[in-house]
Amino acid sequence: MAKRLSVVLAAVALVLTLVPSVSAAPGRDPFAGLWKATDYDGSSMTLAISGGGAHRILVYYDNGCSSCTPQGIPVYGVGPGSVSGPNLDAVFHLFAGPGATAPSKYEQLFIAHDGTLVAPCGSSCDPSLPDLVWHRAGL
Numbered sequence: 001m002a003k004r005l006s007v008v009l010a011a012v013a014l015v016l017t018l019v020p021s022v023s024a025a026p027g028r029d030p031f032a033g034l035w036k037a038t039d040y041d042g043s044s045m046t047l048a049i050s051g052g053g054a055h056r057i058l059v060y061y062d063n064g065c066s067s068c069t070p071q072g073i074p075v076y077g078v079g080p081g082s083v084s085g086p087n088l089d090a091v092f093h094l095f096a097g098p099g100a101t102a103p104s105k106y107e108q109l110f111i112a113h114d115g116t117l118v119a120p121c122g123s124s125c126d127p128s129l130p131d132l133v134w135h136r137a138g139l
Contacts, residue, residue, distance in 0.1 A: 029052065030112030030115075030117075031088050031112060031117070032050060032052065032056075033049060034047070034048050034137040036136075037119070039064075039065075039132070040129055040132075041065075041067070041072065042064075043062055043063050043065065043072060044062075045061065045062045045063075045134075047061075047134060049081070053083070054082060054083045055081070055082065055083070056082070057080060058079055058090050059077070059078050060077035060092055061074070061076055061077075062074065062075045065100070068096050069096075069100050073096055076094070077092035077095070078093060079092040079093050081110075086111055087109060087110070087111055087112075088110040088112070089107070089109055090107065090110065092106045092107075094106055116135055117133070118134075119132040119134060
């Protein structure tokens with residue numbers, strides 16, 4: 001598990017060095033950059049998106065995934081994304097600590113909307129929950 005975590009952290013560091021600066025991202029690319037959101041359980045989530053055109057690389061971090069363990073546990077994810085118009089379809093390969101029930105693979109749609117990313121709940125959670133809205137970090 002320690003080796004897997006170090007690989008994920010190395011991937012996060014690599015992607016963060018490739019992500020354009022937040023000040024350069026708005027207006028040019030609706031996806032690339034560093035994003036923040038608050039999960040339904042109140043935990044903080046961070047998303048780094050790099051790449052261009054139709055192909056992206058995403059790195060995800062949730063500091064306390066309560067759907068993975070009752071007490072919450074950090075979860076990391078990395079995976080490719082595909083852009084079509086305002087939509088970014090991503091597939092994350094998730095990594096969590098021992099005893100966690102996080103799926104090993106998770107699909108999520110992000111929709112670029114007015115400088116934010118909207119993540120519909122979809123079939124992965126309670127459909128009565130509102131969409132999650134991601135905001136650029138630092139803005």
